[in-house]
Amino acid sequence: MAGLNDMQEQACEHVDGPLLILAGAGSGKTRVITHRVAYLMEHEGVNPLNILAITFTNKAAREMRERVDLIVGDGADRVWVSTFHSLCVRILRRYADKIGYGKNFDIYDSDDQKSTVKSILKDFQIDPKRYPEKMFMAEISKAKEKYLSPDEFAKKNAADYAGTKAAEVYTEYQSRLKKNNAMDFDDLIYKTVELFEHNPDVLDTYQNRFRYIMVDEYQDTNHIQFLLVKMLARKYRNLCVVGDDDQSIYKFRGANITNILNFEKEYEDAKVIKLEQNYRSCGNILAAANAVIQHNAGRKDKALWTDKDAGEKISFEQCDSEYAEGDMVASRIKTLVRQGVDYRDIAILYRTNAQSRVLGEKMVYANIPYRVYGGTNFYARKEIKDVLAYLKVINNSTDNLYFRRVVNVPKRGIGEASLSKVESFADAYGLSMMDAAARADEIPGMAAKTSAKIRQFAELITSFRDMLADGESLDSVYDRILEDTGYESELIAEHTEEAMTRLENIDELRNKVVEFTEDNEEAGLSEFLEEIALVSDLDAMSEDDNQVKLMTLHSAKGLEFPYVFICGMEDRVFPSGIALNSDDPDALEEERRLCYVGITRAMKKLYLSAAKERMMHGNRVYSDVSRFIREIPPMLFEHEADMKNMAKRRESESVDRYNRGEGRRDAYGSSYGDTYAGYSGGRTAGAASGRSYGQKNPYSSYAKQQSYGQPSSQPSFGKAFVVNSVGKPDYAVGDRVRHIKFGPGTVEALEKGDKDYEVTVNFDRCGVRKMFASFAKLKKCE
Ligand SMILES: Nc1ncnc2c1ncn2[C@@H]1O[C@H](COP(=O)(O)OP(=O)(O)OP(=O)(O)O)[C@@H](O)[C@H]1O
Numbered sequence: 001m002a003g004l005n006d007m008q009e010q011a012c013e014h015v016d017g018p019l020l021i022l023a024g025a026g027s028g029k030t031r032v033i034t035h036r037v038a039y040l041m042e043h044e045g046v047n048p049l050n051i052l053a054i055t056f057t058n059k060a061a062r063e064m065r066e067r068v069d070l071i072v073g074d075g076a077d078r079v080w081v082s083t084f085h086s087l088c089v090r091i092l093r094r095y096a097d098k099i100g101y102g103k104n105f106d107i108y109d110s111d112d113q114k115s116t117v118k119s120i121l122k123d124f125q126i127d128p129k130r131y132p133e134k135m136f137m138a139e140i141s142k143a144k145e146k147y148l149s150p151d152e153f154a155k156k157n158a159a160d161y162a163g164t165k166a167a168e169v170y171t172e173y174q175s176r177l178k179k180n181n182a183m184d185f186d187d188l189i190y191k192t193v194e195l196f197e198h199n200p201d202v203l204d205t206y207q208n209r210f211r212y213i214m215v216d217e218y219q220d221t222n223h224i225q226f227l228l229v230k231m232l233a234r235k236y237r238n239l240c241v242v243g244d245d246d247q248s249i250y251k252f253r254g255a256n257i258t259n260i261l262n263f264e265k266e267y268e269d270a271k272v273i274k275l276e277q278n279y280r281s282c283g284n285i286l287a288a289a290n291a292v293i294q295h296n297a298g299r300k301d302k303a304l305w306t307d308k309d310a311g312e313k314i315s316f317e318q319c320d321s322e323y324a325e326g327d328m329v330a331s332r333i334k335t336l337v338r339q340g341v342d343y344r345d346i347a348i349l350y351r352t353n354a355q356s357r358v359l360g361e362k363m364v365y366a367n368i369p370y371r372v373y374g375g376t377n378f379y380a381r382k383e384i385k386d387v388l389a390y391l392k393v394i395n396n397s398t399d400n401l402y403f404r405r406v407v408n409v410p411k412r413g414i415g416e417a418s419l420s421k422v423e424s425f426a427d428a429y430g431l432s433m434m435d436a437a438a439r440a441d442e443i444p445g446m447a448a449k450t451s452a453k454i455r456q457f458a459e460l461i462t463s464f465r466d467m468l469a470d471g472e473s474l475d476s477v478y479d480r481i482l483e484d485t486g487y488e489s490e491l492i493a494e495h496t497e498e499a500m501t502r503l504e505n506i507d508e509l510r511n512k513v514v515e516f517t518e519d520n521e522e523a524g525l526s527e528f529l530e531e532i533a534l535v536s537d538l539d540a541m542s543e544d545d546n547q548v549k550l551m552t553l554h555s556a557k558g559l560e561f562p563y564v565f566i567c568g569m570e571d572r573v574f575p576s577g578i579a580l581n582s583d584d585p586d587a588l589e590e591e592r593r594l595c596y597v598g599i600t601r602a603m604k605k606l607y608l609s610a611a612k613e614r615m616m617h618g619n620r621v622y623s624d625v626s627r628f629i630r631e632i633p634p635m636l637f638e639h640e641a642d643m644k645n646m647a648k649r650r651e652s653e654s655v656d657r658y659n660r661g662e663g664r665r666d667a668y669g670s671s672y673g674d675t676y677a678g679y680s681g682g683r684t685a686g687a688a689s690g691r692s693y694g695q696k697n698p699y700s701s702y703a704k705q706q707s708y709g710q711p712s713s714q715p716s717f718g719k720a721f722v723v724n725s726v727g728k729p730d731y732a733v734g735d736r737v738r739h740i741k742f743g744p745g746t747v748e749a750l751e752k753g754d755k756d757y758e759v760t761v762n763f764d765r766c767g768v769r770k771m772f773a774s775f776a777k778l779k780k781c782e
């Protein structure tokens, strides 16, 4: 119990029966779960196999395992610590056959989902311009989150045209996935609940197995996750959930805050423990967080306190543009580093992924090592999806989607007409397209030349399967695939910057293969693909990398950093324009909760910043400082007087505007000069005035969903945004240069080729590499 306060200790010692820990940020909720696992094992003699701990991200799962390892030493690896998704995959891999799927089902990512929906829309002659794919994807996802089958969904939505169409698409979508033996992310949970519902014996097995269940970040669970937990915990009722209603930030993805607020209703004998001491943040930071969240009406009041010092005051700076903001952040970081702070202790948070581009660029210019988490999904890149599709087909996937993806990549002269014939043949004989391809000679109506090409493709795939069966290592088979399929040589021949980036990414995936084989000696291709399907980039966050971390506020949940920058503190960026214009008052409250999450990530010092003007949706837009800034008492800021003046100025400005009859009364804000939010449209520069913001169009919630980026999504690499002039490079042999990915090195040779300079660099980290100057974008070190 060392390192726990009284209340935390009580929470650990409550072993039997339902337990709710409802507490604010940084109060040690996650720490309690970790310690409780150890306590159950050490003091109560609970078999680690009987413990299940569910976390929100894979990173949290790993961290928890490590902490448990530290506390109890042995047995920690037998505790199931996982996310909802990986828990469900493990269960379904054993029992999927009971609900009509093969156990080796594929897991679709959003890209696979999209192409499936797209082809359905085409077949159903639904115009994607009027009814975009994204809309159907969101409807299907929402239905699954509520555990509505296609039939139930159809009944509920029979009243209108769009609803009927959505139901038809949902039905067809499910049947296509099933035919391909595939599940999407929502299915993983849905199908597990279905499995348990129809197979009481299987449920019983898992109920007996997981006698002690703990769920972190419970405020962000959705209905189907709630059902799953409820089913698993029904027999022994040893369920401990922890969460903070003030940090519920995934409503747009179906998270249901009532799961936590109604816990006591669902489990009447639940013990409720509140934790009120914050151990993370200094006094000023905590006071700011408390002040902001108090503006939300619909919340359970709770006050966090700390016995830490007030610490440094909060910094706020309004810069001229997003570029100036990036420069300011970079220069502040440099100052910190000069004072002895490590890059790894600094995080830059923002509301939308789009903001990471300029910020990343500025880090590059300032030579600050950084990494962007959760940006463009690495695994969603075309080349990565191609290579993975090859791997899946080789791994005996019967999914025609993957077969179709690679059969003619690179071009093998196999056209759509021939593929239709392969598919019909496959359907007629109950085969996958891959198996049908192996029998291409038998396919009726196909020219001998074409069937030969298709058969050759099948033989190529078989050759890779044989290599693996003969025990060749995964990485060497990986290389052979790139070579024998001609994929790599085609890219090399392309000789474009884009092709070069693709090659680098393929190389990066190879690194992943190598790492994986080193860490998992027994594991093979299936296990590798499994890991890839579930990875989140936050998993890759390693404390070994001394880099500044860039991520969205959503991705930062549950994490902590000594120094935190939150950029883009402007109305219509944060809170977002959609929230500001929404009819639902909770939209703004959700933004405010997100702000509370952001502020409470900081331990020692918080830097807030805004730009007066920034490019948004193709327009330069002028924005006011975020209302959240004005909700923080001026005395907590470094420049108290300035903050007071800003508040006063705004107040008189809005009164002026009001007197002039401008401005529309805002439904929510009332702090300082905020009563009249007359700045919808009007202040947008350019002709498309105000159009892109919070337009009441039926898809605005999808747009919103898009802009958040997938929180549990996958690696993106702090990609290069440097611009170097093509043509003669500005460095010479012997110069020190820096490459975005390979870091610093010395130029060894420089030759003028046909199209470009070829430069040879000896990199400090990875040795000699030869590259084209215009692609390499080397920066000369001063
Ligand atoms: N009793 C304690 N004594 C000292 N440090 C503590 C104690 N409890 C928690 N901490 C530390 O406080 C920090 C916050 O703890 P933790 O991450 O568990 O909080 P949390 O409630 O889960 O936060 P969040 O709501 O952001 O997820 C951690 O660094 C943790 O190690």
Ligand SMILES: [Mg+2]
Binding pocket: 029, 030, 031, 216, 558
């Ligand atoms: Mg936590």
